[in-house]
Amino acid sequence: MADYFSMDKNALLQEQAALQKEYDAFAAKGLKLDMSRGKPAPDQLDLSMPLLKMDDYMDEDGTDVRNYGALEGCTEARRFFAEILGTTIEETFVAGNSSLNMMYNMLDLGWRHGFPESPKPWKDCDTIKFLCPSPGYDRHFRVSESFGFELLMVPMLPTGPDMDVVEELVRDEAVKGIWSIPVYSNPDGYVYSDETVQRLAKMDAAAPDFRIFWDNAYGVHHLTEVAYACPNLLLACRAAGHENRALMFCSTSKVTFSGGGVGAMGASVQNVAAAAEYLFPMTICYDKINQLRHVRFLRKVGLENHMEKHAQMLRPKFGVVVDELHRQLDACGTIARWTEPKGGYFLSLFVPDGCAKRVVALCKQAGVVLTGAGAAFPYGVDPNDSHIRIAPTYPPIEELKTAAQLLCIATRLASVEKLLAAQPA
Amino acid sequence: MADYFSMDKNALLQEQAALQKEYDAFAAKGLKLDMSRGKPAPDQLDLSMPLLKMDDYMDEDGTDVRNYGALEGCTEARRFFAEILGTTIEETFVAGNSSLNMMYNMLDLGWRHGFPESPKPWKDCDTIKFLCPSPGYDRHFRVSESFGFELLMVPMLPTGPDMDVVEELVRDEAVKGIWSIPVYSNPDGYVYSDETVQRLAKMDAAAPDFRIFWDNAYGVHHLTEVAYACPNLLLACRAAGHENRALMFCSTSKVTFSGGGVGAMGASVQNVAAAAEYLFPMTICYDKINQLRHVRFLRKVGLENHMEKHAQMLRPKFGVVVDELHRQLDACGTIARWTEPKGGYFLSLFVPDGCAKRVVALCKQAGVVLTGAGAAFPYGVDPNDSHIRIAPTYPPIEELKTAAQLLCIATRLASVEKLLAAQPA
Numbered sequence: 001m002a003d004y005f006s007m008d009k010n011a012l013l014q015e016q017a018a019l020q021k022e023y024d025a026f027a028a029k030g031l032k033l034d035m036s037r038g039k040p041a042p043d044q045l046d047l048s049m050p051l052l053k054m055d056d057y058m059d060e061d062g063t064d065v066r067n068y069g070a071l072e073g074c075t076e077a078r079r080f081f082a083e084i085l086g087t088t089i090e091e092t093f094v095a096g097n098s099s100l101n102m103m104y105n106m107l108d109l110g111w112r113h114g115f116p117e118s119p120k121p122w123k124d125c126d127t128i129k130f131l132c133p134s135p136g137y138d139r140h141f142r143v144s145e146s147f148g149f150e151l152l153m154v155p156m157l158p159t160g161p162d163m164d165v166v167e168e169l170v171r172d173e174a175v176k177g178i179w180s181i182p183v184y185s186n187p188d189g190y191v192y193s194d195e196t197v198q199r200l201a202k203m204d205a206a207a208p209d210f211r212i213f214w215d216n217a218y219g220v221h222h223l224t225e226v227a228y229a230c231p232n233l234l235l236a237c238r239a240a241g242h243e244n245r246a247l248m249f250c251s252t253s254k255v256t257f258s259g260g261g262v263g264a265m266g267a268s269v270q271n272v273a274a275a276a277e278y279l280f281p282m283t284i285c286y287d288k289i290n291q292l293r294h295v296r297f298l299r300k301v302g303l304e305n306h307m308e309k310h311a312q313m314l315r316p317k318f319g320v321v322v323d324e325l326h327r328q329l330d331a332c333g334t335i336a337r338w339t340e341p342k343g344g345y346f347l348s349l350f351v352p353d354g355c356a357k358r359v360v361a362l363c364k365q366a367g368v369v370l371t372g373a374g375a376a377f378p379y380g381v382d383p384n385d386s387h388i389r390i391a392p393t394y395p396p397i398e399e400l401k402t403a404a405q406l407l408c409i410a411t412r413l414a415s416v417e418k419l420l421a422a423q424p425a
Numbered sequence: 426m427a428d429y430f431s432m433d434k435n436a437l438l439q440e441q442a443a444l445q446k447e448y449d450a451f452a453a454k455g456l457k458l459d460m461s462r463g464k465p466a467p468d469q470l471d472l473s474m475p476l477l478k479m480d481d482y483m484d485e486d487g488t489d490v491r492n493y494g495a496l497e498g499c500t501e502a503r504r505f506f507a508e509i510l511g512t513t514i515e516e517t518f519v520a521g522n523s524s525l526n527m528m529y530n531m532l533d534l535g536w537r538h539g540f541p542e543s544p545k546p547w548k549d550c551d552t553i554k555f556l557c558p559s560p561g562y563d564r565h566f567r568v569s570e571s572f573g574f575e576l577l578m579v580p581m582l583p584t585g586p587d588m589d590v591v592e593e594l595v596r597d598e599a600v601k602g603i604w605s606i607p608v609y610s611n612p613d614g615y616v617y618s619d620e621t622v623q624r625l626a627k628m629d630a631a632a633p634d635f636r637i638f639w640d641n642a643y644g645v646h647h648l649t650e651v652a653y654a655c656p657n658l659l660l661a662c663r664a665a666g667h668e669n670r671a672l673m674f675c676s677t678s679k680v681t682f683s684g685g686g687v688g689a690m691g692a693s694v695q696n697v698a699a700a701a702e703y704l705f706p707m708t709i710c711y712d713k714i715n716q717l718r719h720v721r722f723l724r725k726v727g728l729e730n731h732m733e734k735h736a737q738m739l740r741p742k743f744g745v746v747v748d749e750l751h752r753q754l755d756a757c758g759t760i761a762r763w764t765e766p767k768g769g770y771f772l773s774l775f776v777p778d779g780c781a782k783r784v785v786a787l788c789k790q791a792g793v794v795l796t797g798a799g800a801a802f803p804y805g806v807d808p809n810d811s812h813i814r815i816a817p818t819y820p821p822i823e824e825l826k827t828a829a830q831l832l833c834i835a836t837r838l839a840s841v842e843k844l845l846a847a848q849p850a
Contacts, residue, residue: 037493045482045491052480052714057470066470066682068462096521101708123548139709146706257491260714281571283526284564287712289477289685 003333004415009423012416019413023366026406031367033403038186038345039394040254040310047309048256050301054293065288071276077262077291080299084219085248085266086232092264093272096286099251099263103213104143106247106265109278110176110211111147116270117244118209122147122176131169131178133161135348135376135387137186140179140215151378154178156185160192163199173206177213182230184218187376187389188348189341191228201236201245212237214248218344220307221254223315228342234266243268252294254345255307262294317392321347321404328408335415338390348376349388349407355414356385362410368403428758429840434848437841444838448791451831456792458828463611463770464819465679465735472734473681476722482714490713496701502687502716505724509644510673510691511657517689518697521711524676524688528638529568531672531690534703535601535636536572541695542669543634547572547601556594556603558586560773560801560812562611565604565640576803579603581610585617588624598631602638607655609643612801612814613773614766616653626661626670637662639673643769645732646679648740653767659691668693677719679770680732687719742817746772746829753833760840763815773801774813774832780839781810787835793828 007015057066061075072078073094082092095102111128114121122128130144134153141151152169155162160182169175178200182192200212214233222228237246246268252261265275298306322340329336338349351359356373363370371389374382390407392400432440482491486500497503498519507517520527536553539546547553555569559578566576577594580587585607594600603625607617625637639658647653662671671693677686690700723731747765754761763774776784781798788795796814799807815832817825 039492042489042491045489048491049480052482052718053478055474055477057477064467064470066467066473066685067464068678068683097712098708098710104707139706142706253493257714258493259710260491260712281564281567282529283523285523285684287522287685287715289682290712290715293477 002331004335004419005333007419009420012420012423016413016416016420019409019416022409023362023406023413026402026409027366029367031402031406033368033395033399035391035395035400035403036369036371037394038254038391040258041313041394041396044310044313044393045257047306048297051256051293051297054297056292056296057289059288059292065292068284070288071279071283071285072272073264073286074288074291076295077264077288080295081250081264082266084250085216085264087234087248087266090269091234091272092266093275094262094264094286094291096263097259097261097290099215099217099249099253099265100139100143102263102265103140103215103247103249105279106211106213106275107143107147107177109274110209113278115209115211115244116274125174127174129172129175131161131166131175132378133179134378135187135382135389136179137181137215138375138380140213141378144179145379153378153383156188156190158190160190160196163196167199167203170203170205170207170210175205176207176209177211180212180214181217182214182233183216183228184221184341184344186217186344187346188339189344189346190339191342192230194231197231197233197236201233201242202240205245210245211247212245214246216248216250217254219250220303221310221345222307222343223311223318224342226342234268238268244271247271252298254310255298255303256294260290262291314393316397317400318347320397320401321390321392324401324404324408325349328405329411332412332415336411345391345393347390347392349390349411350386351388351411352415352418353384353386355411355418356382356388358414358417359388359407359410362413363406366406366410368406370407427756429760429844430758432844434845437845437848441838441841441845444834444841447834448787448831448838451827451834452791454792456827456831458793458820458824460816460820460825460828461794461796462819463679463816465683466738466819466821469735469738469818470682472731473722475726476681476718479718479722481717481721484713484717490717493709495713496704496708496710497697498689498711499713499716501720502689502713505720506675506689507691509675510641510689512659512673512691515694516659516697517691518700519687519689519711519716521688522684522686522715524640524642524674524678524690525564525568527688527690528565528640528672528674530704531636531638531700532568532572532602534699535634538703540634540636540669541699550599552599554597554600556586556591556600557803558604559803560612560807560814561604562606562640563800563805565638566803569602569604570804578803578808581613581615583615585615585621588621592624592628595628595630595632595635600630601632601634602636605637605639606642607639607658608641608653609646609766609769611642611769612771613764614769614771615764616767617655619656622656622658622661626658626667627665630670635670636672637670639671641673641675642679644675645728646735646770647732647768648736648743649767651767659693663693669696672696677723680723680728680735681719685715687716739818741822742825743772745822745826746815746817749826749829749833750774753830753837757837757840761836770816770818772815772817774815774836775811776813776836777840777843778809778811780836780843781807781813783839783842784813784832784835787838788831791831791835793831795832
């Protein structure tokens, strides 16, 4: 192996032949591996099995959670998530099994009814634009896309979204919000800097009802001994005179069970009241039994201890992927770069421009499913066709090793193909 | 006691004085009773406690329900609810803890996107009208009201909505749907006749995307040994060439836990596919852990046996109320009539026109909260101010007896007041 950029055509052809042989050997194995979604592995899910044996039903305030009522969540759950979100109980809404659904609902609230300071419902505006720090989370972008909003890409930096770009774009009053994953971002694993948070809170947005959808999905999902964190967005926004700007979300989908957990929102009292009013016709209440047992279970085992057990399972998986990337790609020159997150569920691999789709296709042909190239960008289109999201959490470590080997071979093969195509005829 | 209509003014004044004395005695007791909502009592909730100790997580098809996936519900749950709804698995969507939320979503689907045969989304229509058989369920009416629809009252008969009126109204293409609780209707406890179901299925609706929101909330909630039922609406609609017209719902909110149960929808494959497409941006999946344990628990104990235990608790409660109504009101002449349901959670009391609000206010002053007068009508307005919804399930039987006594006294007092007001000066 040597720097591909220093190779002449013959050397590249030789490398291509060697890689093709390695690739064919993998393809012959009949692999069926999936690195496409950020799902916890079964051993992680096993950590929370005692939760399923808890039949607590009396809330701290004497409410029987087996019956109707308490749309904003049972008191103990509101108290618990308030601690996580850095809010008061009154600023905390505990919902159902899906924080994504709560985000969708808040966006729908703005769209159908408008927020307290909206000049009119967003549906009555000619154009609504949403800022999408990219690469980002495909399901966020899809929510705003489903409402017909125009999605504006903002480059992601290791400090968070490029705030120079954000501050420029929000001068347009059609820009009503921004998606954010502040801690261990999906997919880069970046943590927003203090400065980014302050600038988001303070910036002059032309839209009076501008909203930051702050999805702190991985806030307690550390992979190292350092518990990286961001300043509290609600407090920062309040200090800047924009307290209704912050809509903070978190969930236990990757703490306990994915799709069987509890989602919550932290926001100003006015936003929480608007949410409750909007949600009232939609449902009688959320599943408070699941809320209460989650709180009791996580208090009993200790959230930090519990997450450390997750980390013990995930660290070697991230390690295997990153090690293989180094082993195969370090010597090839700058054909690829990648992030090495300190937490969360993903890492980003950047291959040469124009090669991401080819790499994903090569992997797929050999039996390894990756997230579709472009998925982390608005409308599913990566303008550079360069980014691949790696989700190393679900496969067993041996399979992951195999998948990472194949991924690196495919990356090298696609890179060589590109260099060859650029050679003079 | 005698027929109030045969009393002269003096007799009425005597009766009023006697009733006022009785009423004051109740008011002095400092009662705090609530007959306002259809909630199961704690002993009913206790019946399902073993459910909370079930930690099953492997679906019959090998899916780990602790992880993401299966938006339409886990296979076992779809099979189970298909049996209840009389549908195939493919015609069955199993959702979260709230069937009301699923109804809301289906209405929002029509509003935002339109159904497969909609000329355009309902939001782009000048006027949308919805038929509200009344008295009916306030939360149904509120869903359609929250979308700004015009609510049209249809009289409820013991056979279901007055179909002559319905058939006339659906000739207006702005009429897009009808609310229905076909078995043990809320609040009357009526069961739709076979003819009503056939006429709903066959009628010529001007709107090609007309939808029947068929909330079979009490389909297994019998109070007698007869399991009253309706013909299968989806089959009837299919036979009439209108299979997309039927949207059937059910839930376990009053089988297991209220707000902690599972809701489901039965509909044509096309409707189920439209629902899944619409819901995709909104959530990753519903809580399949709760789905699976519900199915396993209810199969284990037997749904019929389980519901018979509920019935044993509810029968005496309905009995106490109905007995007291007979005891106090039979002799008073036709001041009141009421329904005596064979299942469900409610009964209707009709007091003299113009007296319902007064009766509810009298009860409230004496410490007994009833559902607000008019709540069972569109916009919360009973044009006759005559109807009171009685929810006898939640209070302990002794309290219920007291509340029923007071209710009857209040009914008689309000009736006497009305007769006195009509006396020549």
